[in-house]
Amino acid sequence: MGLKLMSLLCKANILLCALFVEALVSSAAVSDSSNSLDLSSDFYSLSCPNVELLVKETVSSASSFDPTLPGKLLRLLFHDCVVEGCDGSVLIQGNGTERSDPANKSLGGFEVVESAKRLLEVLCPATVSCADILVLAARDAVEIAGGPPVRVPLGRKDGLNSSASNVRPNMVDTSFSLDEMVRLFSSKGLSLDDLVILSGAHTIGLAHCNAFSDRFKEDSKGNLVPIDSSLEESYALDLAKKCKAGASSSVTVSNDPVTASFFDNQYYKNLLDGKGLFQSDSVLISDSRTKGKVETFSENQDSFFDGWGDSFVRLSSVGVKTGDEGEIRVSCSSMNG
Template sequence: MMETRTLSIWRLVFCVFAVFVLLAPAASVSGQLMVDFYSLSCPAAEDMVRNTVRSATSNDPSVPGRLLRLLFHDCFVEGCDASVLIRGNGTEQSDPSNQSLGGFSVIDSAKRVLELFCPGVVSCADIVALAARDAVALTGGPAVEIPTGRRDGRVSLVSNVRPNIVDTSFSMDEMIKIFSSKGLSLEDLVLLSGAHTIGSAHCGSFSDRFRKDPTGRLVPVDASLDRSFAEELMERCPAGFDPSITVSNDPQTSSSFDNQYFRNLMAGRGLFQSDSVLFSDARTSNLVEAFADDQESFFAGWAQSFVRLTSIDVKGDGEGEIRLSCSVVNAE
């Protein structure tokens, strides 16, 4: 019913643009992204995505965090080309780190609406980037203007995932290596880690932070982890770290995109080892302190880093396609 109402609303909205779109030439796709790329070929494209995300979020508050994580896992492997959406054996979705990803149904819903009004025009890669952008804004974060014009990739291999994704147990050097390979700086690393201000994680993703003592009781491995926070995590997650149980990345303001994440790090309440190391490492501790103290500074930096994230290895003319369905490549 929700999808039917959404389609009816957009039929009315699109009538305003129908004649103009039919007469206007479609915007050409090139390797150069540009703001308002769809202004002629699909003027309401960004509004359609935004309203789809808003509708999904109203039904499920976990959607924004899922969409933001989906973008990271897409862009870090094969670039921002929606390769993580392709289903099938041996694809990126087959890797264990991607099997807990969510938000696919939101992307599919937006794609169906766009295909109804602008068939074959808007790429799945752009939908993923726009949906993540809107997820941040809808949870109180900055509204970021991002360029569009990405094409969808045709390659999705499970073997490409492990070498390119940051693991929650990574050291600072390991994270710097991955981020640097994507053209992202040390400051980008800290700013984009701020994405953990929303969303949740499965217990198994931070089980490395605990061990069993001789009596079989769980104890923290890292002494810098706040004791009360460690107790909360051990109470929330049973001894076996049941992978079906989730914990908020930021237990203080879990549904708000804000700078509480950085305050948590300073208080020893970072959920992952890869979070905590940002404050314990001298190379980044000053940035953590700065963003914890000034939310506007975090938001301003986030906007710039987010644009760089969504521009990683984008596909242009001759390098990709506009998929008709986000889960499968087009037939030859």
């Protein structure tokens, strides 16, 4: 019936014909977005065509005032995706939520996601999910810090559940062995190569001293003494000095001691030099399954960047909600009433 009506309209009136075609296209787009289980890079091409530009401008503006934001946004996305999937559940405030768990207390970047959301609610109300905004913000943060541009599929819905009890069983601990990390990544559909590549996120960002305290012990005088021989001596002593006993729990150090604010392949060079901050970093060069990849990326940044794009897309596609599995939140910090 639609084709017959369109044919008659096109014969009778060119303008009505054009309007009818536009209506059919818009209807199809709405139907696809609400029923398809697949994400699409042009998901918002009709409903909010400037979404990527608006998010990027928000991240860029905020990063100009706080250069630590790229690392925070990238870490925020990882903590979201590995727990309930990439559904924005880590953004929810309140007792008993993912965000309230001690493992997430040091997360940052929430205000950037919320700022982008407020802007989009004015221009494209009830259209763009917080989950998609977070993915775009983390993607853009990497590029702003010097990393590669990545085209990401969109169309995620915001999750309807956020529970602190789900955090610890799904979170990578900085003291994990390679086998422990492989098991966790595999449970998310991520490969060993993804593990090595995504670990490269530690080329930016900060870490609190307690995140690597297992690599030191306190002597009788209250000084920290390195006990992990895989750490390069001068680097270990520098960390011990910065994180001396009695230091504030808010003390942080750069994940990458060489190019802290730049997304590059320096992380892999650091590993080979014995300057991996976490135990979970250092194990990548002590195992034959991953050492070769580390060496390749340390020598060839383009190879790392090429791999980063594919691995980032896979990470940002973990456990996504689409269709009726979620909602479009009005505010990223609370579920719709």
